[in-house]
Amino acid sequence: MSSTPKVSVYVPIYNVAPFIERCARSLFEQTLEDLEYIFVDDKSPDDSVDILLRVLDEYPHRKSQVRLIRHTKNQGISGARTTAYRAVTGEFVIGCDSDDWVEPDAYEAMYELARRTGADMVVADYYVNYENRESYVSQRGEGTGLDVTKQLLSGKLHCSVCNKLIKSVIFKDNKLLPEPNVNMWEDVILSVRCAFFAKKVVHLSKACYHYNQENAGSYTAAVNYSDRIIANLQKVVSVLERFFEEQKALEIVNEELVLLKLNVKRAFLLHTRGLKRRELQRFYPDTTKYILRQDTVRLYYRIALWAANHCMMPLAVFILTLVNFTKKRWFL
Numbered sequence: 345m346s347s348t349p350k351v352s353v354y355v356p357i358y359n360v361a362p363f364i365e366r367c368a369r370s371l372f373e374q375t376l377e378d379l380e381y382i383f384v385d386d387k388s389p390d391d392s393v394d395i396l397l398r399v400l401d402e403y404p405h406r407k408s409q410v411r412l413i414r415h416t417k418n419q420g421i422s423g424a425r426t427t428a429y430r431a432v433t434g435e436f437v438i439g440c441d442s443d444d445w446v447e448p449d450a451y452e453a454m455y456e457l458a459r460r461t462g463a464d465m466v467v468a469d470y471y472v473n474y475e476n477r478e479s480y481v482s483q484r485g486e487g488t489g490l491d492v493t494k495q496l497l498s499g500k501l502h503c504s505v506c507n508k509l510i511k512s513v514i515f516k517d518n519k520l521l522p523e524p525n526v527n528m529w530e531d532v533i534l535s536v537r538c539a540f541f542a543k544k545v546v547h548l549s550k551a552c553y554h555y556n557q558e559n560a561g562s563y564t565a566a567v568n569y570s571d572r573i574i575a576n577l578q579k580v581v582s583v584l585e586r587f588f589e590e591q592k593a594l595e596i597v598n599e600e601l602v603l604l605k606l607n608v609k610r611a612f613l614l615h616t617r618g619l620k621r622r623e624l625q626r627f628y629p630d631t632t633k634y635i636l637r638q639d640t641v642r643l644y645y646r647i648a649l650w651a652a653n654h655c656m657m658p659l660a661v662f663i664l665t666l667v668n669f670t671k672k673r674w675f676l
Contacts, residue, residue: 352434
């Protein structure tokens, strides 16, 4: 491996014993040889790290490329990613969640496209994997950094840092790190800010990443949002509003920020109940006129949001109940 690896891939580890072996093997079997692996043990209470080290023994040629950083106390996903970003030395950087996995040529394909096109960021397609099925998701993110920033904010592109190869100087030169103590949608803040500073973004029309939907312990699997999660999502909005204000770009992305707020309201509608749900639907009144025309949100959710915003919460709840029942019948 050269003194500066082509790609640094970082992996936060916490309580993923059933999944870490599949993830690690997919990383160690990459066709790109010049890699740096940074695993951050976020004080995991199970034997995830022991499993990782056992798998690594089967790939002796990768051992010199691996760094294992251990936290003495749990810091959450934002803390683990901050540790990783401070440690990376590669030309490009990408994340991988330890319950997911990647295609064998993922990083080679993304890196070669970046070098061939001179791009600062490569956005790849991905798979969503359920217990008995797999979905292919296209991500046609390309153009200027501002183009992609708007697509991320509006929900047209997924904000994950795991299907995006980003030139390291983007976050180093602009001092971009995960927001402290934001452990849900924290990748929205990071991806949007990185895209904003990118000069050129290209799309790889190949699914490189597998999002595992079987981990019931993940933040995104939460059915009822706690006050902490609700505060997290509200902070995502406020941090990005402040960022664009500092960059003198608030007016340029104002409509897309409204659409981000609308997606936050949809999350509140889906994952809160009773008086809390009614209270949260009063947030972000500037979203009201955009609800029915937000085509990145499915029509039935738009109608439910419209009903909730117009003090017709029983109708909104009925629509959500009907949708959930129908989905369960379809996916049996």
